[in-house]
Amino acid sequence: xxxxxxxxxxxxxxxxxxxxxxxxxxxxxxxxxxxxxxxxxxxxxxxxxxxxxxxxxxxxxxxxxxxxxxxxxxxxxxxxxxxxxxxxxxxxxxxxxxxxxxxxxxxxxxxxxxxxxxxxxxxxxxxxxxxxxxxxxxxxxxxxxxxxxxxxxxxxxxxxxxxxxxxxxxxxxxxxxxxxxxxxxxxxxxxxxxxxxxxxxxxxxxxxxxxxxxxxxxxxxxxxxxxxxxxxxxxxxxxxxxx
Amino acid sequence: xxxxxxxxxxxxxxxxxxxxxxxxxxxxxxxxxxxxxxxxxxxxxxxxxxxxxxxxxxxxxxxxxxxxxxxxxxxxxxxxxxxxxxxxxxxxxxxxxxxxxxxxxxxxxxxxxxxxxxxxxxxxxxxxxxxxxxxxxxxxxxxxxxxxxxxxxxxxxxxxxxxxxxxxxxxxxxxxxxxxxxxxxxxxxxxxxxxxxxxxxxxxxxxxxxxxxxxxxxxxxxxxxxxxxxxxxxxxxxxxxxx
Numbered sequence: 001x002x003x004x005x006x007x008x009x010x011x012x013x014x015x016x017x018x019x020x021x022x023x024x025x026x027x028x029x030x031x032x033x034x035x036x037x038x039x040x041x042x043x044x045x046x047x048x049x050x051x052x053x054x055x056x057x058x059x060x061x062x063x064x065x066x067x068x069x070x071x072x073x074x075x076x077x078x079x080x081x082x083x084x085x086x087x088x089x090x091x092x093x094x095x096x097x098x099x100x101x102x103x104x105x106x107x108x109x110x111x112x113x114x115x116x117x118x119x120x121x122x123x124x125x126x127x128x129x130x131x132x133x134x135x136x137x138x139x140x141x142x143x144x145x146x147x148x149x150x151x152x153x154x155x156x157x158x159x160x161x162x163x164x165x166x167x168x169x170x171x172x173x174x175x176x177x178x179x180x181x182x183x184x185x186x187x188x189x190x191x192x193x194x195x196x197x198x199x200x201x202x203x204x205x206x207x208x209x210x211x212x213x214x215x216x217x218x219x220x221x222x223x224x225x226x227x228x229x230x231x232x233x234x235x236x237x238x239x240x241x242x243x
Numbered sequence: 244x245x246x247x248x249x250x251x252x253x254x255x256x257x258x259x260x261x262x263x264x265x266x267x268x269x270x271x272x273x274x275x276x277x278x279x280x281x282x283x284x285x286x287x288x289x290x291x292x293x294x295x296x297x298x299x300x301x302x303x304x305x306x307x308x309x310x311x312x313x314x315x316x317x318x319x320x321x322x323x324x325x326x327x328x329x330x331x332x333x334x335x336x337x338x339x340x341x342x343x344x345x346x347x348x349x350x351x352x353x354x355x356x357x358x359x360x361x362x363x364x365x366x367x368x369x370x371x372x373x374x375x376x377x378x379x380x381x382x383x384x385x386x387x388x389x390x391x392x393x394x395x396x397x398x399x400x401x402x403x404x405x406x407x408x409x410x411x412x413x414x415x416x417x418x419x420x421x422x423x424x425x426x427x428x429x430x431x432x433x434x435x436x437x438x439x440x441x442x443x444x445x446x447x448x449x450x451x452x453x454x455x456x457x458x459x460x461x462x463x464x465x466x467x468x469x470x471x472x473x474x475x476x477x478x479x480x481x482x483x484x485x486x
Binding site for chain 2: 027
């Protein structure tokens with residue numbers, strides 16, 4: 001399995017942004033953080049506000065590396081993904097949407113790097129020249145640009161999601177088996193007839209609607225048991241009242 | 244088209260979080276923000292730090308509504324999606340991953356609401372009882388919980404993405420048509436033979452490798468023209484040197 005992609009921040013200015021980036025990385029299993037010419041306010045040593053925002057991701061900060069050029073931050077990397085928050089109309093490369101990045105990352109054997117630009121103006125064209133592909137997060141035209149840490153959240157989330165098995169967590173819900181469900185419906189039908197909820201000739205229609213309701217609910221075994229218990233108790237109570 | 248989902252924050256404590264939420268909402272086209280019993284530090288009137296973080300999303304804050312209960316924040320809503328950052332083992336409902344939420348939202352005619360809990364301990368079980376479904380963002384086990392605004396980013400991103408046409412922005416790349424590409428390959432083959440890059444019996448193999456390179460590059464019409472111009476110029480220069 002290849003190493004998780006490296007995150008490279010070019011000239012970050014705000015300690016809190018760097019901390020929030022570290023936290024988002026740890027949320028989604030990324031570990032290697034490189035900072036190209038960080039502002040002296042950021043560090044190294046990394047600022048207290050960065051650690052404050054990182055919460056339990058202090059380790060990511062502890063191991064973060066400051067380097068003097070983007071080329072140095074990309075040493076040993078096989079696939080370079082530059083990110084941009086605005087259309088680069090004059091730059092001769094198509095933009096790849098963020099959800100296509102995991103496919104590219106998995107298609108190479110070695111490590112990939114995700115490169116994020118400055119808070120103010122992103123990456124220069126010379127920096128984009130180093131990238132195999134340029135990725136962006138489609139956003140509403142009214143406010144196109146995400147802040148640095150929020151952009152890292154979305155990229156890291158997409159990578160993490162792509163690595164998950166393609167199923168609901170826990171392997172999907174456990175549903176009641178047919179026999180138990182039909183046993184419940186039989187109980188319900190008898191009950192509905194007994195209480196006079198529907199005329200005999202209307203009963204099938206009423207049951208069909210009730211079935212739809214409970215099918216939509218995708219009952220678990222325990223829920224079927226609960227409902228049968230409820231019916232049982234209702235009939236018992238009715239018998240006592242009748243008697 | 245149904246209205247975009249409403250975002251409901253229950254008892255938010257940090258003005259900066261509320262501002263970051265507003266910004267993320269505007270990034271991804273969400274407009275309605277309800278705050279249930281916000282901390283007095285948050286407002287109303289909304290704190291300066293909230294506006295500072297919101298950047299161009301001041302409008303979202305201007306129109307945000309403070310209410311005294313979650314029920315009031317959900318008035319008129321047809322589908323309630325509660326969000327949780329941690330497993331709710333004792334709560335009898337399955338967790339839906341965030342990427343399944345857009346399908347649920349689109350399956351109802353009316354408006355949906357996304358409910359986010361307190362920064363400290365999320366939503367209570369009584370609050371979860373109001374929800375049709377409970378959604379979460381799968382994260383790395385080492386640091387499971389995202390902060391409030393980062394969680395809103397991921398939910399809003401997934402909803403926005405689901406509303407986009409399922410294609411690359413701009414309708415995909417424009418690739419060179421077959422005829423132009425094969426014209427280039429013919430030029431290239433002639434050139435490779437002329438310069439003695441490969442023995443005649445090795446030429447087909449060399450060409451196959453070269454074809455692979457340029458096919459992977461997915462050349463645009465302009466790029467094919469550029470490469471043909473380059474070959475043309477190379478042959479011209481060679482002729483001059485030979486002569």
